[in-house]
Amino acid sequence: MASPLINRLKTFKKKCVISAIVLALSLLFAVLAGRLSAQEAADYNSPTAKFIRVQVLDEAGSFPLRVNGPYEIIDPLSNNILERQKSLKTTVTSSKKGIFLGGKNFEFQKLLIKPVGEEGVLLNARRFRGDIYIIKKKNSKLSAVNLIEVENYIKGILYNEASHYWPLEALKAQAVACRTFALYQIEQNSAKDYDVTSDIYSQVYGGKASERYRTSRAVNETAGEVLTFKGKIFAAYYHATCAGHTEDASLLWDNDIAPLKGVPCFFCKESPHFKWHQVLLLDKISSKLSASGQKIKDIQKIEALEKDRSGRILNLRITSADKTINIPAKDFRNIIGPNVIRSTNFSIEIADGDAVFEGLGWGHGVGLCQWGAYFMAKRGYDHKRILEYYYPQAVISKMQ
């Protein structure tokens, strides 16, 4: 039988071993946790990390805002911290002299809400990574702008631009095109309160809820890759389906560079959007044209005046009993609705008060043909070959 002293020694030894294990484990967790947050902090604070300002809300009278963790409210002009709290659940409203939130009035026209951890911000029940600017506009309405690291922004838009089950190389090509386009927008909009909106007028940004494993993987595997031409970022446009030939950007916008001059595309023949068909009442067309300032009634004829080498119509002539108007086909498409008239490559027949459109492709046709990229990837082309094909003479570079 062991003496009480030996027993106490044994218990002490056991306790020491357990404590050592607990200590080692907690150290390991601390190191791991420390390493992760250090990495994240490094990304966040790195002078090379690029941020984009995404307008996620505009013209709001008020909106709900929530941060499930510690956060700071900062005056973005002076960088002074105005408040530091543990969590936030509030409705933001515009007040006479500033912005009212969290039961307090801030006499500022612009505030920065900065979560301290990785919780992100819930705005109108949508979760966003990064920080949120709240801006009181001159008309006293509020707008909110998400300041987010470019790589995370690309993760938040890619799912809306391409299906996440697409071949990975097609998703990677799309990620590089989106990243390039985003950086181009940052360059163009430095004087504004935001670089891009989150709707169809920019690239559709859905916040964290739009992230998927495969689209995020495509972003991570191309991290920092962008397209340049003569050393400069350019507007790397893309569209759903070109239906045979991509478009020369200079015919649509003031953008005349080699990578956007258009190429033949043999890859998108099997795209579900290769052909489209639309029947519209002539009266509907005349009312839409009239509402846009092109007054016309009783349309009798719609004709294609000129086509470009890709087969798309440049100008249309629309004739009624008493007048004729000429209109660029791209304007006609925008007025009637870009998803109603899916492209400017179409033929028209008029029958019994209807205009019958038979069209090819979907989108403006400039740059990357998304369904072409899908089928190229299916055939084994990698994302670099896909990008070189659709943006000739462009170079894949690392983001500066």
Ligand SMILES: [Zn+2]
């Ligand atoms: Zn195509």
